[in-house]
Amino acid sequence: MRATSSVIVGRDAEIRLLDEALESVKRGAGRALFLVGEAGIGKSRLAGESALRAYERDMPVLRGRATSTGLVVPFRPLVEALSSRFRAAGAPDDPELQPYRPALAGLVPEWRSGTVAPGYAISLVELAEALLRLLAVLGRERGCVILLEDLHDSDTETIAVVEYVVDNVAELPVLLVGTLRPDPGPALDLALAAELRNTADLRELGPLDEAAVRDMAAACLDVGPGEVPPAAHRHLAQWAAGNPYLVEVLLADLLDTGRLSRADGGWQLAEHGGAAVPPGAVRSWARRLDRLDEPVRELLLVAATLGGRFSVGALRAVTGLDDRALFAHLRSASEVGIIAPDGAAHDHYTFRHALTADALRASLPPAEQAALARRAASAIKQSAGELSGDQRQLVATLQLAAGDKVAASRQFAEVGRQMLDAGASGSAAVLLERARGLATDAERDEMTVQLAIAQAESGRLDEAATLLDDLPPAPAGSRAAEERAQAHIQVAWVATMGEQQEEAHRRIRAARTLLGAAPRPEQEAALAVVEGHLALLPERDGGGRGHGPVGRGDDDGRERLAAAERSARSAALTAEQRGRPVVACQAWQLLAMLSRERGFDEADACLERMLAVAEQHRLAVYRTEALVRLGTNAFMRTGEATRLETARTAAHELGSLTLLQAVDGFLAMQSVLAGRWDRAREVVERLVEASARLQNLSTHRYLLLVDATLAAHQGRARDQERALVRFRRAGGEESMLVPLQRGLCQAVGALMGEDRERAKAELDAALAWEREHPSFFYLSGRYGLGPLLRILDDEDAGREAYREALASPGGQLAWNRMFLGMADAVQRGRDGDAAGAQRAVEQAGRAAAVFPQAWHLALRLTAEAALADSWGEPVAWLRTAEEYFHEAGVPTVAGACRAVLRQAGVSVPQRRGGRERIPAELRTAGVTPREYEVFVLLAERPGNQQIAQSLCISPRTVEKHMASLMLKTGSADRAALCALSARCAADPH
Incomplete structure (x- = not known):
C-alpha cells in the first residue's frame, strides 16, 4: 500500500x-x-x-x-x-x-x-x-x-x-x-x-478528469479502478480539482486518519459527515503536523519559513538545536515523506513538493508567521558573521515576510551590487529592481543608478536610459550628481561598444551636464576615452548608413582625430595617476589605434603600456586585449602568426570565447594570405555561425569577409559574391571593414578573373572610403597593390602613389613591401636599370616568403613589363605563375600566363593528364607529361630505339623530346640529362 x-x-x-x-x-x-x-x-x-x-x-x-x-x-x-x-x-x-x-x-x-x-x-x-x-x-x-x-x-x-x-x-x-x-x-x-x-x-498540462483521478487512486491503492470506493472517488475529485499532487495528499490524509481502510470486501470509506472533510491541502498538512512530535513539528515550521529548500546551517542557527537532535528530527520528517535530502547539495534538504512548504506556512496565523520570520532573520545574521550573497537574500526574504521592507531593501541592494561587480548583471538587475521597489524615497534614487548600470551591462540599453532619464534633477557637483554622471559614462561605454552612437552621445552630454564646467581630472579622463572611441566609428545618417565627417581627407576630420589623440594621451596618464587602471587601459588601447598613422613602433609602445597596466592591476581582459592587438600588429608587419598564436593561448586561458573567436578570425585571414586555404576554410566553417549566436558582431562580420576573401583569392567569383551578400546583410558595408572588402577581397578577386580595370575601380573605391573615414587597415591595396597597378599602366599618378605608400607605415608591412618592391622593379626596368630591377624583384621575393599566391600574382603582373622592357626573367616567372595557378585551380590566371608566353614566342606546356606526377622543378621548367615519360626512362640510360619501343612512339619523336628536355633542364648533353633523371628517381621530392 x-x-x-x-x-x-x-x-x-x-x-x-x-x-x-x-x-x-x-x-x-x-x-x-x-x-x-x-x-x-x-x-x-x-x-x-x-x-x-x-x-x-x-x-x-x-x-x-x-x-x-x-x-x-x-x-x-x-x-x-x-x-x-x-x-x-x-x-x-x-x-x-x-x-x-x-x-x-x-x-x-x-x-x-x-x-x-x-x-x-x-x-x-x-x-x-x-x-x-x-x-x-x-x-x-x-x-x-x-x-x-x-x-x-x-x-x-x-x-x-x-x-x-x-x-x-x-x-x-x-x-x-x-x-x-x-x-x-x-x-x-x-x-x-x-x-x-x-x-x-x-x-x-490541465487537470485530470474524474476517470483519471479514479485511475490514479487505484494505482496508489494497488487495486483496479473499479475497486476504488465511489465515495472516496467523489471526495478526491471534489477537493483535489484534478491536481495529481493533491490527490495523493488527500488520499494520504484519508489513510492516516483511518477513514479509508481495507476490509474483507476491499477498500471502504467511513462517512464522517461533511464537516470532517479537509477543505484542501492546507488543512490536510495541518492535520498531519498535529500527529508529529512537537520538536519535529516546530522544526518543519521553521524549515517552511526558510523556503522550499533550506540548509542545515540555517536551520541550526534558527532552532538552536545541537546536531544530534537536529538530525534526529530531520530523519523523522524524512521518514514520513515530508522532506528529503537535496541531491544537489549535501547540506541541504528540500520539501517533497513546493506546495508542502506553502501549506505549512499557511497553517500558522499571520502574526505567528511574521514573528517566526523575524526570529529566523535575526538568528541567521547573528550566527553567520559576514553574510554570503545567498544568506543576505534569505535574510532579506525573511525580513520582508516579517514586514520590515526597508531592511529587506538594503539587503537585496547589497547583494545586487555584489553580483554586478561579479559580472552577473542580469541577476543584479533582478535584485536591484526588487530593492528599489521596497526602498524609501531617500534611497530609491541611488538604487536606480545601480540598476541602470546593471540593465546596460545586461544589454538592455533602453531600460537603462529610461531609468537614468527619469531621475529627478541633482545639483551639479553634488555626490548624487557624480554618481549619476558615472552611470551615464558606463552606459555610454556599453553603447559605444555596441556601435549605438546616438545613445552614447546622449549619455556623454548628460554626464557633462551633471559634472558641470570643471569635472575632476579622472572624470574628464573617463569621458575622453569614450568620446575618443566614438570618434573612430562611422557616423550614421537617418537611414542608418555610415558616412564620414571624421575622415582623414577633410581638415575638420583630421583635427578631430588629432584632438581625440591628445585627449586620450592625457586621459591615459591621468587615469594611471588617479588609480583608474580600467580607464588607463581603454585610453592606451585607443592611442594604439590613433598612432598607427605614424608607425607601428609607436602603436606597439602604447599596447605594451596597456599590457603593463593590465598586468600590474590584474585586469585579465585588458591584458588579453593588449596581447591580441600586439599579435595582430606583428602579423601585419611580417605576415607571420607566431604572436597571434600566443594571444590565442592567452584568450583561451582567460576563458573568453569572443576574444578567442576574434583571434581565430585574424588567424584565418593570415591563412588566406599565406595560401593555407583549407585552414582558413575550417576556421570560417567552425566559427561564422557560432560568432553570430554569440552576438559577436564585429568578429562575425570579419569572418564573413574572410570567407569572401578566401573565395576571391581562389578565383571563385560566385562563392565570393555569396559571401559578400552575407557580409552586407550583417552590416559589413556600414563598418570599418569596407577598405578590406574593396581592396583585399574584391580587387584581388577581379585580378583572379583577369579584370584589371575592375580591380583598379575597386581600389579607387577603397581609397575614396579611406579618405572620408578614419581607417587603420593597411592591407586595403592603397599601400601596395594599387601603386603597382598604376605603375604597370604607366599612369602619372602611379609614381606619386608609390612615393606616398613608401613613406607611410602601411608601406612597411610585408604584404605591401612585396607589391611596392615589384613596382620599384618595373620603374627601374622602364628607366633602363635592369640590374636594379632584378635586385628589387629579389628583395620583394624575400618579403613575399609567406604569401605564395600574392607572389605569383605579382610575378604574373610584372612579367609583361619585364618582357616589354627586356629585363629580369619574365619567361621563368610566367611559367612559375602558370604552374602555381594551374595547380591552385585558378584557370583564368593560368590561361593568361600561357597567352603571354605564346605572345613572347615561347613554347607553352600542354595540360594533359599525368602532369601532377612531374616534380615541381621540372613542371616549372615547362616539361610536359610526354617529355616526362621519356625523362623517367633515361635513368637506365637506354637508347632512343628502346625508348621508342617502350612508349610506342617513333625514334624521331624521341629525339625531339630529348632536345626539348636538355633545353628546359639546362643539361649540357645526354649524359647529364640521364644523370639528372637518375637523381630524380632516387629522390622524387
Whole structure:
C-alpha cells in the first residue's frame, strides 16, 4: 500500500510527444519542449518519465532544478544539471570542447582548477555557446537530454542561456525539456516566445478528469479502478480539482486518519459527515503536523519559513538545536515523506513538493508567521558573521515576510551590487529592481543608478536610459550628481561598444551636464576615452548608413582625430595617476589605434603600456586585449602568426570565447594570405555561425569577409559574391571593414578573373572610403597593390602613389613591401636599370616568403613589363605563375600566363593528364607529361630505339623530346640529362 502512484495517468498525449522528441533527437534533429502547469499538476513526473525513457535509449541525461526558496542564484539549474552527470566522472576530454572548458568551469566547480583568469566574467552568450557545444558532444552518438525543472524560479542568467540553447538546438542531437508554472515572468515569456518562433513545443498540462483521478487512486491503492470506493472517488475529485499532487495528499490524509481502510470486501470509506472533510491541502498538512512530535513539528515550521529548500546551517542557527537532535528530527520528517535530502547539495534538504512548504506556512496565523520570520532573520545574521550573497537574500526574504521592507531593501541592494561587480548583471538587475521597489524615497534614487548600470551591462540599453532619464534633477557637483554622471559614462561605454552612437552621445552630454564646467581630472579622463572611441566609428545618417565627417581627407576630420589623440594621451596618464587602471587601459588601447598613422613602433609602445597596466592591476581582459592587438600588429608587419598564436593561448586561458573567436578570425585571414586555404576554410566553417549566436558582431562580420576573401583569392567569383551578400546583410558595408572588402577581397578577386580595370575601380573605391573615414587597415591595396597597378599602366599618378605608400607605415608591412618592391622593379626596368630591377624583384621575393599566391600574382603582373622592357626573367616567372595557378585551380590566371608566353614566342606546356606526377622543378621548367615519360626512362640510360619501343612512339619523336628536355633542364648533353633523371628517381621530392 502506498500514497503515491507508481504510474502516470491521464498524460498519454504528452508521453507520445516525449517519445517523438526522443526519437527525433536520436536521429540528430534537436528539439525543445516546455511543460507548463500549476504546482502539483505533474510536470516533474513527466520530466522523470522522459529521463527514464532516455535512459532506456542509452542517452546521457542531465537534470537540474531551480531553487524554490526565492533566492536569486545564478545558473543553479545548470550547475545542478552538469554536476548531476559530471561530479564523479569529471570533465569530458573531447578536443572539440577545449576552447569551451573555461566557460564550462563556471558551472561545474570541480572543473575550475584556475582555468578562468581572475577578474574575467564569462559572458552569458559565451556560457550558453559552451553549454550547447557540450550537449552536442554528449549527444553525438545517440542524442542527449537536459531536463531543467521549475524554470519559473530561475534567475535571469539561466533563462538567457536556456533561450540561447532553444534557439540553436534544432540541428544538434539534443532534447531540452523545461518545466514551469504559468506565472507571469521571464520563464513563461521565453516559453511563449519560443513557441511563437517555432523553436519549441509548449504543452500546457490541465487537470485530470474524474476517470483519471479514479485511475490514479487505484494505482496508489494497488487495486483496479473499479475497486476504488465511489465515495472516496467523489471526495478526491471534489477537493483535489484534478491536481495529481493533491490527490495523493488527500488520499494520504484519508489513510492516516483511518477513514479509508481495507476490509474483507476491499477498500471502504467511513462517512464522517461533511464537516470532517479537509477543505484542501492546507488543512490536510495541518492535520498531519498535529500527529508529529512537537520538536519535529516546530522544526518543519521553521524549515517552511526558510523556503522550499533550506540548509542545515540555517536551520541550526534558527532552532538552536545541537546536531544530534537536529538530525534526529530531520530523519523523522524524512521518514514520513515530508522532506528529503537535496541531491544537489549535501547540506541541504528540500520539501517533497513546493506546495508542502506553502501549506505549512499557511497553517500558522499571520502574526505567528511574521514573528517566526523575524526570529529566523535575526538568528541567521547573528550566527553567520559576514553574510554570503545567498544568506543576505534569505535574510532579506525573511525580513520582508516579517514586514520590515526597508531592511529587506538594503539587503537585496547589497547583494545586487555584489553580483554586478561579479559580472552577473542580469541577476543584479533582478535584485536591484526588487530593492528599489521596497526602498524609501531617500534611497530609491541611488538604487536606480545601480540598476541602470546593471540593465546596460545586461544589454538592455533602453531600460537603462529610461531609468537614468527619469531621475529627478541633482545639483551639479553634488555626490548624487557624480554618481549619476558615472552611470551615464558606463552606459555610454556599453553603447559605444555596441556601435549605438546616438545613445552614447546622449549619455556623454548628460554626464557633462551633471559634472558641470570643471569635472575632476579622472572624470574628464573617463569621458575622453569614450568620446575618443566614438570618434573612430562611422557616423550614421537617418537611414542608418555610415558616412564620414571624421575622415582623414577633410581638415575638420583630421583635427578631430588629432584632438581625440591628445585627449586620450592625457586621459591615459591621468587615469594611471588617479588609480583608474580600467580607464588607463581603454585610453592606451585607443592611442594604439590613433598612432598607427605614424608607425607601428609607436602603436606597439602604447599596447605594451596597456599590457603593463593590465598586468600590474590584474585586469585579465585588458591584458588579453593588449596581447591580441600586439599579435595582430606583428602579423601585419611580417605576415607571420607566431604572436597571434600566443594571444590565442592567452584568450583561451582567460576563458573568453569572443576574444578567442576574434583571434581565430585574424588567424584565418593570415591563412588566406599565406595560401593555407583549407585552414582558413575550417576556421570560417567552425566559427561564422557560432560568432553570430554569440552576438559577436564585429568578429562575425570579419569572418564573413574572410570567407569572401578566401573565395576571391581562389578565383571563385560566385562563392565570393555569396559571401559578400552575407557580409552586407550583417552590416559589413556600414563598418570599418569596407577598405578590406574593396581592396583585399574584391580587387584581388577581379585580378583572379583577369579584370584589371575592375580591380583598379575597386581600389579607387577603397581609397575614396579611406579618405572620408578614419581607417587603420593597411592591407586595403592603397599601400601596395594599387601603386603597382598604376605603375604597370604607366599612369602619372602611379609614381606619386608609390612615393606616398613608401613613406607611410602601411608601406612597411610585408604584404605591401612585396607589391611596392615589384613596382620599384618595373620603374627601374622602364628607366633602363635592369640590374636594379632584378635586385628589387629579389628583395620583394624575400618579403613575399609567406604569401605564395600574392607572389605569383605579382610575378604574373610584372612579367609583361619585364618582357616589354627586356629585363629580369619574365619567361621563368610566367611559367612559375602558370604552374602555381594551374595547380591552385585558378584557370583564368593560368590561361593568361600561357597567352603571354605564346605572345613572347615561347613554347607553352600542354595540360594533359599525368602532369601532377612531374616534380615541381621540372613542371616549372615547362616539361610536359610526354617529355616526362621519356625523362623517367633515361635513368637506365637506354637508347632512343628502346625508348621508342617502350612508349610506342617513333625514334624521331624521341629525339625531339630529348632536345626539348636538355633545353628546359639546362643539361649540357645526354649524359647529364640521364644523370639528372637518375637523381630524380632516387629522390622524387
